[in-house]
Amino acid sequence: MNLADIGYTVFLEKSEFQSLPEGLQTGRVAAEHKERYIVLTSEGEYEAEITGNMRFSAESRMDFPAVGDWVLLTAYANDFAVIHKILPRYSILERKAAGNSSEAQIIATNVDYAFLIQSVDRDFNVNRIERYLTLCYSSGISPVVVLTKIDLIDAATLASIKCSVEKRIINVPVVTVSNITKEGLNDLEKLIEKGKTCCLLGSSGAGKSTLINNLAGKDIMRTDVVSESTNKGRHVTTHRELIVLDKGGVLIDNPGMREVGITDMSTGLEKTFELIYELSTDCKFKDCTHTNEPGCAVLKAVGSGQIDKALYKNFLKLEKEKNYYEMSALEKRQKDKNFGKMIKNFKKEIKKKK
Numbered sequence: 001m002n003l004a005d006i007g008y009t010v011f012l013e014k015s016e017f018q019s020l021p022e023g024l025q026t027g028r029v030a031a032e033h034k035e036r037y038i039v040l041t042s043e044g045e046y047e048a049e050i051t052g053n054m055r056f057s058a059e060s061r062m063d064f065p066a067v068g069d070w071v072l073l074t075a076y077a078n079d080f081a082v083i084h085k086i087l088p089r090y091s092i093l094e095r096k097a098a099g100n101s102s103e104a105q106i107i108a109t110n111v112d113y114a115f116l117i118q119s120v121d122r123d124f125n126v127n128r129i130e131r132y133l134t135l136c137y138s139s140g141i142s143p144v145v146v147l148t149k150i151d152l153i154d155a156a157t158l159a160s161i162k163c164s165v166e167k168r169i170i171n172v173p174v175v176t177v178s179n180i181t182k183e184g185l186n187d188l189e190k191l192i193e194k195g196k197t198c199c200l201l202g203s204s205g206a207g208k209s210t211l212i213n214n215l216a217g218k219d220i221m222r223t224d225v226v227s228e229s230t231n232k233g234r235h236v237t238t239h240r241e242l243i244v245l246d247k248g249g250v251l252i253d254n255p256g257m258r259e260v261g262i263t264d265m266s267t268g269l270e271k272t273f274e275l276i277y278e279l280s281t282d283c284k285f286k287d288c289t290h291t292n293e294p295g296c297a298v299l300k301a302v303g304s305g306q307i308d309k310a311l312y313k314n315f316l317k318l319e320k321e322k323n324y325y326e327m328s329a330l331e332k333r334q335k336d337k338n339f340g341k342m343i344k345n346f347k348k349e350i351k352k353k354k
């Protein structure tokens, strides 16, 4: 496999080394399962683990390899390898981990485009598209809205759905496809470039796997289980999430994503809700929350219909989520700091006693 075909650029290596240290190979993480990784290199495919040192010095989940990462590894017999280092990521697609935690979780890295997949049947929901948009904009990834299952509705219904998307989401391409009749697939294919990585985002059942099979021209999803491994006596079955298309281009799938929580995504929200942010500079109070303040330019625009009511509501919801995340992250940092202090004092005490 040619690494350039799967998105490798000289920039990645030059940012770290003049030339690659002896014995090390470059590869891309295609799947992760319980700290076991499938890595693609020009030599082939490896099942890998990270070095003990990497695990020991990791401060958070961010320090572990994720799907899409470029890594340096040493290969051993039986297609087994050890990952020594993660090369700098040029983009990180992340979300708030499920539950109440204030930890961010990586969805994929080194992504160029994101296909925001949503079916036009009863699951259709513009709020969710805005949520995904915020994720994309926060990490500098170009979004494309992909509406699937258009074979289930008539032309008039599709036109009105497209209209409702375009009313709220501006400057983002909208592609409509059917995985059954294959209508619109060509338009999507045109957007996939050699050497570029495209991540598919969307709720369960939106048609991501079917779409990937269509784009790949073969049945690879869900059936493509990595063979069982007997390395160190452990058995792993992992679904490859990173798929290399024959005609170039890389797709990353995310199975079973139910919740996509917002983290500290100020830039993402600003871009998703650009009009609201623009108008807010005219609010009377600088710290206006745009909920009940007099002289609020945003509320005025909602009243006059300049801002869509549903858009405004979703804006408030996502803002609240972001603020909540920031607050709990701050609390966590404070707790960590206190814990650090405690350890320090403890060490001092021990020294004194010696």
Ligand SMILES: Nc1nc2c(ncn2[C@@H]2O[C@H](COP(=O)(O)OP(=O)(O)OP(=O)(O)O)[C@@H](O)[C@H]2O)c(=O)[nH]1
Pocket (backbone or CB within 6 Å): 148, 149, 150, 151, 152, 177, 178, 179, 180, 202, 203, 204, 205, 206, 207, 208, 209, 210, 211, 254, 255, 256, 257
């Ligand atoms: N009518 C119609 N059905 C579709 C289309 N695309 C997918 N489906 C069906 O919708 C169901 C869900 O599709 P999947 O491709 O498994 O959805 P997914 O997004 O991968 O779901 P997860 O694997 O749970 O994340 C399957 O039964 C598909 O056959 C489409 O364009 N039209």
Ligand SMILES: [Zn+2]
Pocket (backbone or CB within 6 Å): 280, 283, 284, 288, 289, 290, 291, 293, 295, 296, 297, 298, 299
């Ligand atoms: Zn306001």
